[in-house]
Amino acid sequence: MKPRVGLFVTCLVDLMRPSVGFAAARLIERSGCSVIVPAGQTCCGQPAYNSGDPDSARDLALQTVRAFETCEFVVAPSGSCASMLRLHYPALFKGRGEVEQDVKAFAARVHELTSFLVNVRGMTATGAQFEGRVVHHDACSGLRELGIRAEPRQLLASVAGLELLDAPETTACCGFGGLFSVKYPEISSAVADRKIEDLKTPAPDLVTGGDLGCLMNLAGRLNRSGQPLPCRHVAEILAGETREPPIAWSEKGTPP
Template sequence: MKPRVGLFVTCLIDLMRPSVGFAAAHLIESAGCAVVVPRRQTCCGQPAYNAGDADIARDLALQTMRSFDGCDFVVAPSGSCAAMLRIHYPALFKGRGATEFAIKAFAERVHELTAFLVNVRGMAATGARFEGRVAHHDACSGLRELGIRDEPRRLLASVAGLELVEAPEVSPCCGFGGLFSVKYPEISTAVADRKIEDLKVPAPDLVTGGDLGCLMNLAGRLKRTGETLPCRHVAEVLAGALDDPPIAWGSAGNRP
């Protein structure tokens, strides 16, 4: 029997880039799994958690856990949301008896998309094709909280025609940081500009990433400065789902 994988779509993908969700579902199915997309799923609670509202974050965490009841795994095409579910949910319920143990059991089933494909399902290639040079941006949560770095690169390197190139500085932030880019637009813009200049060094034809928020922030800044470097979620490239235009919408805080 195929493992049942619940796809945690994420708010940004649902509202801004549904093609990423479809690409993620395709990749999970290609890995021999049955995909489930619960209708009851909502926000992971990260905005409330980061704003210090633990009560709302806990309510959303319980809603999320119950939505994915019966799933063998829960997979998110976002390191940020995956880290919230996997790391911060247990912290929210520490010392809360049976609920703490239930949340921990749920968190252990949560994985970021590329980590799930490579580390859990043993995927080595997706059969996709892309002609061009690609630089991959590591989102902060995926890299620092979940330790995801090699997994997306291993899959990208398997794409026919794709040349994977590296920027000189892989780890710096893109400047998004959720509400940070809205509250501190000048700092966000400066950080994004530095990141873009670094990404441009290896002269890529495309920038990929595992978090839509980062890609929207970079794409928005590129558009406002007249740059033509396109951005794509890594799932779209790996699934060969490139019919939609590249990401071009920026965060509210990232202004010229």
């Protein structure tokens, strides 16, 4: 019987880039699992948690735990959300009786997408094809909290026609940081500009990443500065799902 994997879609994917969710589901299926998308899932609670509202974050966390209770694994195409589910949920419920153990058991089943494919399912290639030079951006939460760096690169390197490049400062932040970009737009923009210059150094055709927030932040900054460097979620490349246009913000309603 195939393992049941619950896909945690994430708010940004659901609202801004559904193609990432479909690509993630196809990749999980290719790894030999069945995919379910619980209708009861909502936000992971990270915005509330980061803004100092642990009670709201706990309410959302419990809803998430209940929504995925029948899943053997929970997979998110986002290091940021996966980190919230895997690392910060147990911290939210520390010392709160029986529910603490339930949350810990849930957190232990959570994985970021590329980490799940490589480390849990043993995937070494996805059968995708993409012609172009690609540089991968390591999002802060996935890299620093979950230790994800080799996994997306291993899978990207297997894509036929793809030339994988590395920027000089692979660990540098993109400047997004969720609420950080709203509270400190000038600093966020300066950090993004520095990151963009770093990503452009190896002269890629495309930027990939595992967190849609980072990619949208970079795409918006690139748009406003008139720099033609498209961005895509790594799942789209690995699944061969490149029919949608690259990630971009319109000139109207762009973030800082």
